[in-house]
Amino acid sequence: MEYKHYFHNSYRNPVCRSWHSTATLKDTNLVFPVFITNEAGEKTEITSMPGNFRYGYERIVEELRPLVEKKGAHLQAVMLFGVMKDEEKDRKGLSFAKSPVLKALPLLKTAFPSLLLCVDICLCAYTTHGHCGALFKDGSINLKKSQKRISDMALLFAQIGADVICPSDMMDGRIYYIKQKLISQELHMPIMSYSTKFQSGFYGPFRDAAQSAPSFGDRAAYQLPPSGRELGIRAALRDVEEGADFVMVKPAMPYLDLIRDLKNTVNVPIACYHVSGEFAMIYHAAKAGALDLKRAVLESITGFMRAGATVIITYFTPQLLDWLNENN
Amino acid sequence: MEYKHYFHNSYRNPVCRSWHSTATLKDTNLVFPVFITNEAGEKTEITSMPGNFRYGYERIVEELRPLVEKKGAHLQAVMLFGVMKDEEKDRKGLSFAKSPVLKALPLLKTAFPSLLLCVDICLCAYTTHGHCGALFKDGSINLKKSQKRISDMALLFAQIGADVICPSDMMDGRIYYIKQKLISQELHMPIMSYSTKFQSGFYGPFRDAAQSAPSFGDRAAYQLPPSGRELGIRAALRDVEEGADFVMVKPAMPYLDLIRDLKNTVNVPIACYHVSGEFAMIYHAAKAGALDLKRAVLESITGFMRAGATVIITYFTPQLLDWLNENN
Amino acid sequence: MEYKHYFHNSYRNPVCRSWHSTATLKDTNLVFPVFITNEAGEKTEITSMPGNFRYGYERIVEELRPLVEKKGAHLQAVMLFGVMKDEEKDRKGLSFAKSPVLKALPLLKTAFPSLLLCVDICLCAYTTHGHCGALFKDGSINLKKSQKRISDMALLFAQIGADVICPSDMMDGRIYYIKQKLISQELHMPIMSYSTKFQSGFYGPFRDAAQSAPSFGDRAAYQLPPSGRELGIRAALRDVEEGADFVMVKPAMPYLDLIRDLKNTVNVPIACYHVSGEFAMIYHAAKAGALDLKRAVLESITGFMRAGATVIITYFTPQLLDWLNENN
């Protein structure tokens, strides 16, 4: 009779159970990624992410209305991605000025004043080469020009009405330059940095969605190696030092330990991006009968919050809103 | 333009504000201390804690009913203290078997099946000398007898219907002995240990309430010195190792750093006892116009949760329930 | 020119790169799960885990020989699971004494003296009801009998030649009892505790492999809830205190943050079980073309080591050995 622990004692009574401090999912924790094009009336399913679509910018309000106006838990935040045709892009990426996101922002703000509009800021959707920054002639990254152009893009999107500026490019110093430009114009929206973003094999379907695979080379020069734990932590610390208000871990489940590492290190809210490859794994395994989709998604999301994230960018947002409402 | 932080950016939007992970008070976080006597019909105000009373055990159900049956936030948990007359006590403290708490337990359980009944376990309310343990003839603590007697008391209160066993005596090894006795009888209620309890100057009014000041000497031999940070942490670790399900810091605000230390160290829910001297400080300062009582209490409670406690034992429970309901 | 970090500076030179302390995978980090039956000559593919088989115990040496005798990186460790037919089982689980693992142990030890033989210890493969412990008549867990029976099973497997005892049952106190029995017999093999094992939706295919789904109810009473971070940490601390030499997190990727939490807390090597549902997700997503299987597996394993695990139990062991050899 020498063992002493009996864990269930402390859990059985519901009042005692409430004393265990576990965060629970609310609709405000969810951010839904939305892909927008300049094509009037477009609604194209993304082949590799069944159930997800690219929409023409003027359809976006009506497509989101059922989610935003749902009773109970409802859509509170979106992450907007611009998708351009190759012929709309240019080598320098200055085509960001023609981004469909710029057209969608005022429509959405007018239709849904309380919906939080997060915008992805990166050149890769606007450059013909598909790299995230400006290039030297030899194809290597021109850091100074990248910093300038990305902060110009951020400033423009902020002026047009974005609520949260979300740079995903991973260029050194871009948070600094964006923050300085925003402050200089007295623009006080927060910055969510894709700070801890790894060079991952789980991004495949996204490139289909955003039609943004690099035309040559890869992004190893500016994304983090999967083994780079200390680099991932430093990247978040650096971005907070440069002015980021929120930091992000991407992908989510394969880097769940980094969410915890950031929770232990930085003192800002932590976002995670439940990426397309994670969507695909659950989707296909469930379809093959190896998993129950709802249970697998809920266990995944529970894990993101347990590890310390409070902002969850996920393609499963519509289903999660329904499941949240079922519980009440 | 070199500064980079603008903290309010990340707070202004309500969705973003929800991303900052701050625990908020719910009624299940509150435990109300209740003093019970064997006197039929007694309702005596405790002089040094205006608005707090000792009740005869048969009145207790009716006195608590308005709190338990309040709409919205309502009383979810009590901590029961037995108060005996000197002539009811004995030198060994075996009079615990005649404790008014034993009479109140079944009445409360029947009347309010979902109210969590925490019981304070200590000999000081039942010994004529007012010490928390058994004594040798020279007045020093007899540890073995103390361990036996306190674990006997805990077993009896558990058998009569207590939901949570809360030993406040600070004797070495008592959690071990209590846990072993409970396990041996297949009793699986949790133990909340007064683990990190300091020899404090803020307990004065309580002794009036519980009529339990020691008749000679003090409790320095078994309470922790106020400077004893590492001892306070070890005491909680030891009690968890011996089988405690919850640990406690007492007093609360003067040892708020220890709540944080325990949150960083143990992995069980943390309780804090907002003691009588703390009640008195806020009460008298507010009466003198130096503080706003409601604001001071709410800021105190916010601090307990910010530091990591999820169980708050406070004499302000009735007011807090009202204030919680006002917010909704 | 105010930004100051340029992360790639410290990585470009190969000598400098070696200064970044990242653990790299070796064959000794891998443990291959093997399912063994009493059927002479059996080799049955496990439907839900293509490429994985149940083998009759007398085939096991020949089946493993190519992996053990591979040049370069080769099989260094296995985790042995016994699979019994329903008619071989009994209500109490005492049929563990007829486990095919007991027959395989001496064969394997003789054939491959340096192969590390880890054995899974649990009653669920041997009870007709499929629960991990002994039951009272009402179907609830009888803790004392469970502790006795599981430690008897561990002792028997240790005496027959297991190198590492791996209790997966999650009963309170079982590490204590196993350790005491082993010490009393002067048996000094290490214990690897399935300490931090969650009630997960990612176990489905395993139950097919081990034919061990519970016939009624589920294992919620003795596995941890997915949100239970502090419980998961406490479970590992408790098992180390009771005598575990290694602790385990299971599943692996969905609980990667717990691997990091344990790395920060306990001071023993940490194992993780890359479970059947994880296998299925990568397998099916790769088959559907959404992922590159090799890249996804390698990134997963890199994550386990980055988070702090040095023991990785995975169905991908054969492929990983090949990939390790390709690099040299």
Place this chain on the structure above:
Amino acid sequence: MEYKHYFHNSYRNPVCRSWHSTATLKDTNLVFPVFITNEAGEKTEITSMPGNFRYGYERIVEELRPLVEKKGAHLQAVMLFGVMKDEEKDRKGLSFAKSPVLKALPLLKTAFPSLLLCVDICLCAYTTHGHCGALFKDGSINLKKSQKRISDMALLFAQIGADVICPSDMMDGRIYYIKQKLISQELHMPIMSYSTKFQSGFYGPFRDAAQSAPSFGDRAAYQLPPSGRELGIRAALRDVEEGADFVMVKPAMPYLDLIRDLKNTVNVPIACYHVSGEFAMIYHAAKAGALDLKRAVLESITGFMRAGATVIITYFTPQLLDWLNENN
């Protein structure tokens, strides 16, 4: 006989007791707040803080002499606050140039060369509106002008002879601007930042002392919310990054956990301000007989040091000096 800890063993022998590393209070840990006016000969008791006074600047040397020249423990440091009449103030706060503190500094330096002269730097004592920064016409904070004016004030006070510059205004970036101005003038005194200052209900009596309540609105826009643990930590980290030599937690006891959080995070000495409301609580509770004043004050101060502060700004400094001398 299975329990193993007996905490008092390690405490009984005085040599062993000295091995427990607990910081003990010395006179150099204490900073006495002093309120100074431009009124010749003034000595006005502060109604809400009995025993504390506002002094005309030419009286200040003689009033402090008994404390500075006390035998044994004696006054080592003061925090100087200027108190102006409404008619002396202006909307911009440029009246800081006529602060009585500027007159007191040379008198004190001459009389007591080794007394450390800390000066509070903020505009709220000098603006007619009572806010801590410069305002736009709409009453909101003009950050750029605030940064400029506060750093001008700091520079002036540094040039006149302050030993420690203590900005209490909470404007973003002010430490950066002050540090740059001091460095540019080769002024090398340290900066003590009121970094972790909460919007608290415990400041009431101070506003009476300093006659500085805002005439409209409150300071919620630039003080921290009581629940803002992570913000409080970030504020200290930011100020150290910008050049602060010491950081402060204010109030002290209600935020004792933040003192510990800073001790665990920053690597500079930590100050705490034992504010007027804390003074009032102890004073009134002691007057009502609920507490022993000396014991309550000493236990409070012990807590500040236990949590990690080594600089304690307290109105009880005179009594503490006497109590320190009693012990020797």
Place this chain on the structure above:
Amino acid sequence: MEYKHYFHNSYRNPVCRSWHSTATLKDTNLVFPVFITNEAGEKTEITSMPGNFRYGYERIVEELRPLVEKKGAHLQAVMLFGVMKDEEKDRKGLSFAKSPVLKALPLLKTAFPSLLLCVDICLCAYTTHGHCGALFKDGSINLKKSQKRISDMALLFAQIGADVICPSDMMDGRIYYIKQKLISQELHMPIMSYSTKFQSGFYGPFRDAAQSAPSFGDRAAYQLPPSGRELGIRAALRDVEEGADFVMVKPAMPYLDLIRDLKNTVNVPIACYHVSGEFAMIYHAAKAGALDLKRAVLESITGFMRAGATVIITYFTPQLLDWLNENN
């Protein structure tokens, strides 16, 4: 003018300097190792540690008197080692009952009642084979007999008057058995465990002092490997769990990181043993003119305290006492 830190600002003023919390050496932090024999009148210099001696037990009072009765800083604590001739020893080590330490203890207690008498507890000084435990016939450690014999030795030394029991043997479970025996006899002196003791090349001269080198084999089986950081931490945690009041790191400077690791992990005072090889390194380097002995010793001791030790066992105690007195 963008750099912001100027570290010396915060150090120049002596009051500010006192705010930096650095522990300073006092005489109570020092423990002097003393070697005692049964030889009447012996005073033999230890060849490999010039200036250190073995004394016959009846000389010990007079030899220590000048250190104990020194003005100002003086000897407060000793660690007593018994040194026996080979012919006094036996195979089982039961000769501890004839240890010269047992004779010295009452003499020292009578002569110097406030001198703290720490006693080294191990069999290696009393066994003919020189190993720290009891052996099986094959020369391997017999753990059960070792535990019994070492706890018998501890009990005897405690009964004769030792103030602190210091087991140096590293046998698993010995703290548990010693603590149980002491508690059972109501003996309440603290235990200082040589918990984190490495198999080191810096022990050479000690074996000359104590004449205790093993006659065959080495102590690798029961001391920790130099790379064993996690083992060293676990060993301290285990000993605290079993009842140790203080833990020790040995050697000191080569394992300074472990002192810090323990300071961050356990919550008891930490001792370090500045071993004979460390003495020899400083002694010989100073003799060769490569170092200044006083500066090297003081910097070493400062390091031990900076890392977190408050108990320093060092052969330089006599010189350190003189240097402490010089400063006052």
Place this chain on the structure above:
Amino acid sequence: MEYKHYFHNSYRNPVCRSWHSTATLKDTNLVFPVFITNEAGEKTEITSMPGNFRYGYERIVEELRPLVEKKGAHLQAVMLFGVMKDEEKDRKGLSFAKSPVLKALPLLKTAFPSLLLCVDICLCAYTTHGHCGALFKDGSINLKKSQKRISDMALLFAQIGADVICPSDMMDGRIYYIKQKLISQELHMPIMSYSTKFQSGFYGPFRDAAQSAPSFGDRAAYQLPPSGRELGIRAALRDVEEGADFVMVKPAMPYLDLIRDLKNTVNVPIACYHVSGEFAMIYHAAKAGALDLKRAVLESITGFMRAGATVIITYFTPQLLDWLNENN
């Protein structure tokens, strides 16, 4: 039979042993300090460090060839120090432009393209007064001029071919200025900062080697006091913030706790300098027979890696390469 730990269980099997995550020394972890002069053909043994030499720059390739071209473990990195005659130096230290290191760099790069060339950057080897920075006329440090001159020196050495820039001067802000100059010239080699460098008594022999003792005063104004733990941590954090890629602790063994502190705090590789006084201690103690040199060196290096360093600058590099090769 109540003790539960038996540490050796988890170590005995070689597969299990590999699960304990201990870093092992490789040749890439070692950096060999080399002293270079402008004297043709010079090879002068450094009196206080027997076996170490100063070489004329044109000899350096041939002297290092046997180490670089050794089979198996071989020399991978050097730290180059320039040594100038007094008559070559000037008051301002501008003589760095005539440093023999500038002559050696291209020779080494040509001869050994993969050898990592780290260069020490400081003025003390080039100023007639021997201080590390520029001085005002009164002999105090002129910080602005020091920052300018040191960053000029760094830029020059980077342009001539250094692989790693290693500033050892400890002037505030120098990392910032060096990084800005390197970035402005698109030079992307890493910076290794001597960040955590203490004012130590263990540097004696080095000054003989580098002939760089200050002609008056000492370096207390810009090196850290030995008790300054928090300062040592802040210095590393500051340097990383300013752009350092690697940080250093110097000396190594006497500040082993700081290596661990940095490992717990910064997220960059940590170097340590095993200084001349440490070399001397081991050398002389071994010569006197008190230590075995090889065992003492290996235990020291094991400690540096155990504490968290992956870059070890040591005079024992040649011997260590041989010992590494012996093991294979």
